[in-house]
Amino acid sequence: MALRDFFIALSENQLLNSAAQKYGLRMGAQxxxxxxxxxxxxQTIKELNRANISCTVDNLGEFVFEKSAATAAKNNILAVIQAIHDEQLDAHISLKPSQLGQDIDIDFCYENxxxxxxLAHQYNIFVNFDMENYGRLHSSFDLLDKLHKEYNNVGTVIQAYFFESDENIEKYKDFRLRxxxxxxxxxxxxxxQSKADIDRNYLKLIEYHLLHGKFTSIAxxxxxxxxxxxxxxxQHNIPNDKFEFQMLYGFRKDMQLDLAHEGYNFCTYLPFGNDWYGYFMRRLAERPQNLALVTKQVFNKKTNTAIGLGVVAFALGRLSKKSK
Incomplete structure (x- = not known):
């Protein structure tokens, strides 16, 4: 848990996030x-589609406190939707309400x-609301509820570690859920707080939605x-068109291909953009095994992963100080 807390703390450091944006993907997140x-x-979506893998695209963005930044993010997401339609790609959108103004003005966020x-509805493209921390949870659900009154191409995420997820999995059973x-x-x-409790609830939520829900993305x-x-x-004769497995881009590539080859619906979560730092650190905090999954791709074989990532944080901090 100490290592997890360490990476979560790094993900919430705005100074390091800004430095990471400035210096791009040099630190290994590519x-x-x-x-x-x-x-x-x-291009990446086309490659994955050829392997019978669909994609959900996330325009990365953190610490959005200005309307201009939220508007820019919205325009970028609209451009992605247009590209998905124009290129006839097997892909949909994942977005965070906070990136579109949730922390600025809730009505402004709703309009975005x-x-x-x-636009996604016009092109029959699904939009998934990614969920963030507990402080944004209820307003995110409120935004989803309001939009769902007019559009049926929206869904969201249920996070197993929240106590209230048992209620939400039932409330939103008619939605496509990750x-x-x-x-x-x-x-x-x-x-x-414990891994055992979270794992237990995770499986319980998956099983409930597989039996009672509209469509389940098992991430x-x-x-x-x-x-x-x-x-x-x-055992329960649940058809393949009721669910998909989902993994993050760059993680367990062989398993992603194997599941698609076995005939299961498979979707890769595809983040892009310069604002990668918070996303990257949370992926490492999420599951200790993720450290091993990216170590060979991010550091050389002799580099200790935890130390290496600490060096990343330190280096970004030094670079940001030098740029002042």
Whole structure:
């Protein structure tokens, strides 16, 4: 848990995030971020589509406190949607309401979201609301509820570590949902703290939505969970068109290809952009095994992963100080 807390703290450091944007993907994140431009993302989607893998595209962005930044993010997401339509790609959108103004003005955020969802609806493209920390949870659900009154191409994420997720999985059973464990540090008053409790609830939520829900995206790199899900869907005669497995770009590439080859629906979560730092650190905090999954791609074989990532943080801090 100490290592997890360390990476979460790094993900929330605005100074390091700004330095990471300035110095691009030099620190190794290029292995798990699909480039910085829409043409690069389009090319990656085409490659994955050829392997029978669909994609959900995330325009990365953190610490959005100015309307101009939120508007720029919205315009970039609209451009991605247009590219998906023009190129006839098997892909949809994942977005964070905070990137579109949730922390600035909720009505402003809603109008931005509505513009995105409306264009996606016009092209029959799904939009998934990524969930963040507990402080934004309820307003995110409120925005989703309001948009769902007009559009049916929206869904969201249920985070297994929250106590209230048991209620939300039932409330949103008619939505397409991605089930995750959760990637933020949350208070013991609102969230499970132990891995065993989170894992137990994660499987319970997956099984509930597979049995009662509209469509389930099972987001995990854990082969044990994947094998349990395979057994569960077989035992309950759940057809393949009711669910998909989902993993992050750059993680367990062979397993992604294997699952697609086995005939399961598979979706790769495809982040892109310069604002990669917070995303990258949360992925490392999420699951200790993720450290091993990216070590060979990010550092040389003799580099200790934890030390290496600490060096990344230190280096970014030094670079940001020098640039002042």
């Amino acid at each position: 292995s798990v971020v699909a480039g910085t431009s829409i043409p690069e993302v389009v 979201l509505k513009e995105v969802v409306a 089930i995750v464990k959760g990637a933020y540090k949350e208070a013991e008053e609102v969230a499970y 995990t790199h854990d082969h044990n969970v994947i094998n349990l899900v395979k057994q569960f869907v077989k």
